[in-house]
Structure formats: C-alpha cells, structure tokens
Amino acid sequence: MSEFLQIRSNGQITLPAQTRRKAKISEGDLLEAIVEEDGSIRLVPKLAVDRALAEKYQLNDIAWAVKHKGKGNRS
Numbered sequence: 001m002s003e004f005l006q007i008r009s010n011g012q013i014t015l016p017a018q019t020r021r022k023a024k025i026s027e028g029d030l031l032e033a034i035v036e037e038d039g040s041i042r043l044v045p046k047l048a049v050d051r052a053l054a055e056k057y058q059l060n061d062i063a064w065a066v067k068h069k070g071k072g073n074r075s
Contacts (some may be wrong), residue, residue: 001022005013020026023045030046 001019003016003019005015007013015023015025025031025045030048032044032046034042034044036042
C-alpha cells in the first residue's frame with residue numbers, strides 16, 4: 001500500500017485513516033522516525049514504558065545474567 005502525504009508549513013503530516021488502521025496505530029501513539037541513508041523515512045510504532053518499571057526489569061535481567069553466567073548450553 002502506497003500513499004502520498006503532504007508536509008504542512010509546520011512540518012506535520014497526516015496519516016490517512018486506512019494507513020493508521022492497517023498499521024494498528026491511533027491518536028496519541030508514539031512513532032519513531034528513522035531517516036535511512038538514502039533519505040527515505042521509516043515510521044516505526046513504539047510503546048511508551050514507565051521508566052521505573054523499565055529500570056526494575058533491566059536490573060532483574062542483569063541479576064539473572066550474572067547468576068547464569070557460564071552456565072550456557074553445552075551439547
């Protein structure tokens with residue numbers, strides 16, 4: 001699916017409803033804009049994560065990795 005979008009004077013674009021539905025995004029969702037080396041722009045939906053929860057889970061992941069260090073699968 002390809003659509004043409006026009007950039008407004010303030011830099012905004014409007015994603016057509018059909019595009020939003022197909023991408024499963026809605027008002028307020030976050031999109032990461034990635035500018036590729038060839039100048040093309042890719043919009044990637046992102047989820048906002050509470051910083052405190054992210055830090056908690058990151059610390060849990062680090063603790064798990066330290067605990068299991070050297071216990072890799074050896075066949």
